[in-house]
Amino acid sequence: MLTVSNFIKSYSNGGSNGQPVLTIPNLHLPLGIHYFQGGNGSGKTTFFRTVAGLLPFSGEIRLNDQYEVNRDPEAYRLRVNYAEAEPLYPDFLSARDLAEFVGKAKQAPAGQLNALVDVLGVRAFWTQPTGTFSSGMLKKLSLLLALLGTPQLVLLDEPLTTLDVDTAARLFDYVRQLHTDQGVSFLLTSHQDVSLTGLPITSSWQVGKGKIVSVS
Numbered sequence: 197m198l199t200v201s202n203f204i205k206s207y208s209n210g211g212s213n214g215q216p217v218l219t220i221p222n223l224h225l226p227l228g229i230h231y232f233q234g235g236n237g238s239g240k241t242t243f244f245r246t247v248a249g250l251l252p253f254s255g256e257i258r259l260n261d262q263y264e265v266n267r268d269p270e271a272y273r274l275r276v277n278y279a280e281a282e283p284l285y286p287d288f289l290s291a292r293d294l295a296e297f298v299g300k301a302k303q304a305p306a307g308q309l310n311a312l313v314d315v316l317g318v319r320a321f322w323t324q325p326t327g328t329f330s331s332g333m334l335k336k337l338s339l340l341l342a343l344l345g346t347p348q349l350v351l352l353d354e355p356l357t358t359l360d361v362d363t364a365a366r367l368f369d370y371v372r373q374l375h376t377d378q379g380v381s382f383l384l385t386s387h388q389d390v391s392l393t394g395l396p397i398t399s400s401w402q403v404g405k406g407k408i409v410s411v412s
């Protein structure tokens with residue numbers, strides 16, 4: 197499903213003293229739900245943001261042996277969605293403004309947005325400016341945006357953080373269904389016990405010391 201090769205990511209602004217934050221000679225993730233763990237500052241968000249096509253890097257990231265993130269950016273980004281660990285949006289935009297915009301860009305099927313509004317429980321603050329949102333409300337919105345369209349891969353960075361228990365249960369039921377019925381793959385990070393999601397984890401990975409290694 198996802199192949200990463202000859203990957204080197206450094207920040208050019210002097211972060212990590214200009215040393216690579218992550219080096220990945222070769223990583224192949226089959227269709228599935230893959231869990232990435234690691235301490236603060238180990239590189240999980242850097243990895244997810246790069247796989248989402250948001251950060252420059254050296255190397256190749258290819259989806260389904262077909263779409264390379266830099267060579268086929270439109271096709272790739274139509275198929276790979278990302279929910280940030282700590283989402284931030286322009287204060288004056290409402291959940292509806294953002295969802296309608298992203299829904300169009302991601303070619304969301306008819307009726308999908310309405311269903312996701314119920315899964316994530318965002319109807320109560322649908323037209324409110326995001327500048328007034330609590331951290332949990334922002335999290336729900338970011339998860340909703342990441343599920344719009346027909347992605348083949350969804351990256352969920354810390355989906356458990358700040359999410360209330362009932363919403364988390366509905367979200368992970370929905371994720372399980374997408375995986376089982378439509379073959380959607382997921383990458384997850386969590387500082388909490390990932391078994392709380394109830395999801396079948398295909399593989400686990402440890403991020404640290406500039407590398408990603410398999411956890412058996």
Ligand SMILES: Nc1ncnc2c1ncn2[C@@H]1O[C@H](COP(=O)(O)OP(=O)(O)OP(=O)(O)O)[C@@H](O)[C@H]1O
Nearest residue numbers: 207209211212217235236237238239240241242243
């Ligand atoms: N925009 C940036 N500019 C420079 N350095 C950065 C930037 N973002 C992250 N880093 C550095 O990259 C390294 C990895 O950070 P990253 O945010 O990927 O870690 P993380 O595993 O997601 O951490 P956490 O669990 O705390 O969220 C850290 O050394 C951090 O200082």
